[in-house]
Amino acid sequence: MKERHAQCSCGALSLICRGDPALVSLCHCRQCQRRTGSTYGIAAFFPRSQVEIDGEATAYRRQADSGFDVTQHFCPRCGSTVFWEAARKPEMIAVAVGAFADPEFPAPGKQVYTQHRHPWVAVPIVAPSEPSY
Numbered sequence: 001m002k003e004r005h006a007q008c009s010c011g012a013l014s015l016i017c018r019g020d021p022a023l024v025s026l027c028h029c030r031q032c033q034r035r036t037g038s039t040y041g042i043a044a045f046f047p048r049s050q051v052e053i054d055g056e057a058t059a060y061r062r063q064a065d066s067g068f069d070v071t072q073h074f075c076p077r078c079g080s081t082v083f084w085e086a087a088r089k090p091e092m093i094a095v096a097v098g099a100f101a102d103p104e105f106p107a108p109g110k111q112v113y114t115q116h117r118h119p120w121v122a123v124p125i126v127a128p129s130e131p132s133y
Contacts, residue, residue, distance in 0.1 A: 006099035008080035013055035013073075015083060015095060017046045022092065024106050026123065029065045029113040035072065035081055036096075039118045042108055043084075043094040051093045057082070064088075065113060 007014040021044035032041030057073035064070045068088040074081040083095045097105055111123060 004100055004102065004105070006082060006095050008055075008075035008078050008082050008099065010075060010078040010080075012077045013053075013057050013075040013080070013082050015054070015093075015099075016052040017044070017095060018050040018052075019046070021046055021095075021106065023110070024097065024108045026108040026111040027113055028111065028115075028117040030116055031062065031064060031070075032113075033116070036098075039121045040111075042097040044097050044100075044105070045089065045092045045094050048091055048093050051083075051095070053083070 001018050002020065004017045005014065006017065023045040024042065025045070026040055026042050028040045033039060035041055056076060058076040059071050059073050061069055061071045064086065066088060068086060070084055070086050072081050072084040080099070081096060082099045083093055085093060111117075117123070
């Protein structure tokens, strides 16, 4: 089974994700914009049973645009948000695709919250827009 390694900027918080992601999604919501400091976030969702977490993480819980809670986990040393848990998908762990630093990582298969997309941003994928979840 394939292993993918993700980590924060300083390497103190890392994950091993086994197998392929169940979903890769590009999110234009305002919270992802704030979380990343960019115009969107890209998450890879893995079944919880396929993720091994190593290192200390600080958690921040917030309400998502969907109305469900999301708990973001970030490195207390460097501040990188590496993964999060969505109350709406308790069986999954979402991992920031950038934390893999892997140009071969699978592209997003969908995009959400396109109503918040910055109009000057060219989406680098051909993925269907789906209703916000």
